[in-house]
Amino acid sequence: xxxxxxxxxxxxxxxxxxxxxxxxxxxxxxxxxxxxxxxxxxxxxxxxxxxxxxxxxxxxxxxxxxxxxxxxxxxxxxxxxxxxxxxxxxxxxxxxxxxxxxxxxxxxxxxxxxxxxxxxxxxxxxxxxxxxxxxxxxxxxxxxxxxxxxxxxxxxxxxxxxxxxxxxxxxxxxxxxxxxxxxxxxxxxxxxxxxxxxxxxxxxxxxxxxxxxxxxxxxxxxxxxxxxxxxxxxxxxxxxxxxxxxxxxxxxxxxxxxxxxxxxxxxx
Amino acid sequence: xxxxxxxxxxxxxxxxxxxxxxxxxxxxxxxxxxxxxxxxxxxxxxxxxxxxxxxxxxxxxxxxxxxxxxxxxxxxxxxxxxxxxxxxxxxxxxxxxxxxxxxxxxxxxxxxxxxxxxxxxxxxxxxxxxxxxxxxxxxxxxxxxxxxxxxxxxxxxxxxxxxxxxxxxxxxxxxxxxxxxxxxxxxxxxxxxxxxxxxxxxxxxxxxxxxxxxxxxxxxxxxxxxxxxxxxxxxxxxxxxxxxxxxxxxxxxxxxxxxxxxxxxxxx
DNA sequence: GTTTGGTATCTGGCATGCCAGATTTGGGTC
DNA sequence: GACCCAAATCTGGCATGCCAGATACCAAAC
Numbered sequence: 001x002x003x004x005x006x007x008x009x010x011x012x013x014x015x016x017x018x019x020x021x022x023x024x025x026x027x028x029x030x031x032x033x034x035x036x037x038x039x040x041x042x043x044x045x046x047x048x049x050x051x052x053x054x055x056x057x058x059x060x061x062x063x064x065x066x067x068x069x070x071x072x073x074x075x076x077x078x079x080x081x082x083x084x085x086x087x088x089x090x091x092x093x094x095x096x097x098x099x100x101x102x103x104x105x106x107x108x109x110x111x112x113x114x115x116x117x118x119x120x121x122x123x124x125x126x127x128x129x130x131x132x133x134x135x136x137x138x139x140x141x142x143x144x145x146x147x148x149x150x151x152x153x154x155x156x157x158x159x160x161x162x163x164x165x166x167x168x169x170x171x172x173x174x175x176x177x178x179x180x181x182x183x184x185x186x187x188x189x190x191x192x193x194x195x196x197x198x199x200x201x202x203x204x205x206x207x208x209x210x211x212x213x214x215x216x217x218x219x220x221x222x223x224x225x226x227x228x229x230x231x232x233x234x235x236x237x238x239x240x241x242x243x244x245x246x247x248x249x250x251x252x253x254x255x256x257x258x259x260x261x262x263x264x265x266x267x268x
Numbered sequence: 269x270x271x272x273x274x275x276x277x278x279x280x281x282x283x284x285x286x287x288x289x290x291x292x293x294x295x296x297x298x299x300x301x302x303x304x305x306x307x308x309x310x311x312x313x314x315x316x317x318x319x320x321x322x323x324x325x326x327x328x329x330x331x332x333x334x335x336x337x338x339x340x341x342x343x344x345x346x347x348x349x350x351x352x353x354x355x356x357x358x359x360x361x362x363x364x365x366x367x368x369x370x371x372x373x374x375x376x377x378x379x380x381x382x383x384x385x386x387x388x389x390x391x392x393x394x395x396x397x398x399x400x401x402x403x404x405x406x407x408x409x410x411x412x413x414x415x416x417x418x419x420x421x422x423x424x425x426x427x428x429x430x431x432x433x434x435x436x437x438x439x440x441x442x443x444x445x446x447x448x449x450x451x452x453x454x455x456x457x458x459x460x461x462x463x464x465x466x467x468x469x470x471x472x473x474x475x476x477x478x479x480x481x482x483x484x485x486x487x488x489x490x491x492x493x494x495x496x497x498x499x500x501x502x503x504x505x506x507x508x509x510x511x512x513x514x515x516x517x518x519x520x521x522x523x524x525x526x527x528x529x530x531x532x533x534x535x536x
Numbered sequence: 537g538t539t540t541g542g543t544a545t546c547t548g549g550c551a552t553g554c555c556a557g558a559t560t561t562g563g564g565t566c
Numbered sequence: 567g568a569c570c571c572a573a574a575t576c577t578g579g580c581a582t583g584c585c586a587g588a589t590a591c592c593a594a595a596c
Contacts, residue, residue, distance in 0.1 A: 046360065072576095073577075074578095082550080082551090083551045083552070084552085085552090088357065089357050093361055104312065105558050105559090105576090107576095108578080121455060123399060124396060124455050128396070131394065131395035185391060187389060188391075188395075191392060314579075340546090351580060352548090352581080353581065354580065354581095370548070372547085373548055373586075373587045374547070374587090375546095375547065375548075376547095376548080
């Protein structure tokens with residue numbers, strides 16, 4: 001099971017041991033010119049299981065079904081082609097991040113966020129992104145800032161955002177993630193990445209009102225303007241108001257999208 | 269090993285199986301008045317190991333020693349009185365949170381944050397706390413807001429904060445955590461809790477300059493004032509500037525406290 | 537004395553097996 | 567037919583054992 005039965009894992013075997021020998025002699029003159037690269041650390045089963053499960057879980061929509069979604073450790077390890085141990089460790093991390101919850105001797109549930117929790121996630125996101133905007137106004141290069149514009153330049157009067165919702169939605173998410181990256185803080189990028197995943201399902205839906213899209217478009221351009229003028233306070237404020245606007249919108253209309261709680265006896 | 273050898277865990281064995289029977293009959297009239305509490309979910313070994321390890325790791329100061337601190341799975345599981353499995357799962361979570369890093373076939377290292385990472389953590393913290401302050405200005409009760417004042421009321425002219433550093437430092441941390449709680453967002457509380465832990469070591473030190481303490485004291489009172497006046501924008505701004513001030517201070521003077529990086533060949 | 541190569545040992549990664557509690561099921565009773 | 571109870575079954579929690587890579591140690595060669 002660990003080396004030959006599963007085609008998914010057989011392709012990633014590491015270089016033969018003999019390669020290591022070259023390293024010890026790297027300082028000598030005869031082989032010094034080889035310039036061997038440091039050999040990648042080889043992802044563990046645990047990390048690959050984590051990545052695969054996270055992708056699978058965030059890719060589904062737990063709200064589409066009225067019934068909670070249950071997972072099975074043994075079944076997952078079979079599908080992944082590894083034993084339960086790395087799967088369990090991956091699940092432990094996902095549980096810690098709030099994507100699943102494991103109930104002892106019952107099973108593992110995919111967590112359904114309540115409307116309240118989603119609003120909180122958007123608010124936290126607003127806080128972090130606006131801080132990133134402030135930092136970006138100070139430190140980001142002009143080239144990078146202008147690069148934000150290119151994300152939207154395919155849209156215009158002949159190609160209005162409101163008419164190409166999914167296309168605009170993708171550009172929208174790319175814009176926010178890029179903006180946060182421009183802040184130059186790895187921590188802000190990491191923290192917001194998970195928040196975006198938690199919000200994702202609802203986000204696609206709530207952005208899809210045409211009057212909101214037009215406003216969203218303008219607000220993005222306003223943020224870019226502020227960055228180009230190096231106005232940190234303005235960029236921060238606009239970014240925050242933009243995202244808090246979404247939070248308020250979701251809080252007001254979210255019930256229709258989610259139902260009124262994470263657990264519902266049935267659909268009505 | 270699981271039930272009798274280690275005194276640490278023998279005290280937390282769960283109720284005998286017969287207790288469960290009482291639940292099934294709780295709806296009947298004879299025992300309905302008993303009002304049995306829902307029986308605590310009994311923390312798993314994994315969670316207890318996680319808590320214990322996190323406490324131990326954040327309680328130490330990895331910067332006090334020039335050498336990196338290594339942990340040993342087997343030794344830890346022996347100390348905790350459980351097998352390696354729950355310890356491994358706990359470590360996987362701590363690694364994901366950035367407190368330790370496990371190097372395959374080498375060991376587990378307690379992570380030493382670089383100055384850059386600590387500054388980023390304070391910036392993120394500033395973002396989240398100022399958002400909490402904004403929310404608190406809107407939603408927190410007047411009683412709770414006034415409660416913030418009581419944290420500092422033992423200080424005054426006869427009892428100046430600058431003369432009681434560790435006492436003031438504790439009040440300081442309590443103030444910030446309580447302020448975030450008043451925002452009413454569980455997510456903000458959770459996100460900032462880990463940030464505070466990452467920053468903790470340096471925080472104690474950098475707060476210990478008397479001129480900073482006096483200013484810190486005034487700034488706290490300013491935030492409380494803004495909250496009492498329900499001025500969300502002001503509370504948010506003051507809170508953010510207060511914490512960003514710390515970030516700037518640490519960025520400028522942190523080298524003396526940390527050395528110039530997480531990995532140093534030796535002390536010089 | 538320095539270098540080299542082999543070996544004992546240590547460490548985390550992973551697989552596997554058992555356990556207890558929770559659920560399900562299937563008679564059997566009233 | 568409704569209810570109750572017990573055995574079969576399922577599920578995650580945990581302990582344990584083996585493995586490969588990395589290190590440390592030591593002896594032999596120069």
